[in-house]
Amino acid sequence: MRPEKNSETxxxxxxxxxxxxxDEVxxxxxxxxxxxxxxxxxxSELVTDAVLHAGGEPGDGSLTLRLLALGDLLRIEVVDQGCPTASPESSLLSERGRGLVLVGLLSGGTWGCRSLERxxxxxxxxxxxxxxxxxGLEDFFDPPKSLGLPEVGGPAFPS
Incomplete structure (x- = not known):
């Protein structure tokens, strides 16, 4: 199931x-x-990041969202008027930037930033x-019997 057409808003x-x-998605x-x-x-994460870091006060500029179907991939592009030399940062340890960690996980690490003239x-x-x-996470919660681990079960809350 693929979208019928690409979208730019x-x-x-x-x-x-x-x-x-x-809503556009x-x-x-x-x-x-x-x-x-x-x-x-x-x-949501990319647009929020663009609003927060596009330079200037919110409402000073505009941004463009492009949604593209490329074979088995869905490409998302957010164009903002931020500083072309500044790259977004992502870190679990920083106060901000965790949204890009999510984007990295959702995309399997296939994301980036491209500078434009403006x-x-x-x-x-x-x-x-x-x-x-x-x-393999399901195996962590339900290990195979061949491991010889004791059975775990019973009510979630003992009476």
Missing amino acids: SFPDHPESASRAR REWLGTDHPAYENVRLAV GRTVWCEIPAIPRDPFP
Whole structure:
């Protein structure tokens, strides 16, 4: 299941634009698409990042959201008027920037930033059919019997 067409929408550089961008994802993909939640979260993080770091005060500029279907990938691009030489940073330890860590996880590390003459484009590519982000995790909670571990069970809350 792929979107019928690509989408490009401009928004003001304003915090409410993240909500409008999520609405755009819903119209583009539909809520029944297997990658809907992943794309919606990535779009929300990228647009919010653009609003916070585009330079100047919110509302001074605009940003553009591009949603592209590229074979088995869904590409998200957010173009803002921020400083072209500044690259977004992502770190679990910093007070900000965790959204880009999420984008990195959702995209399997396929994201980046491209400087423009005026501004920058931050992009990511999300699999149209999401892969398991934590393969083998179910084995952690339900190890095979061959490991010889004792059975665990019973009520969640003993009486």
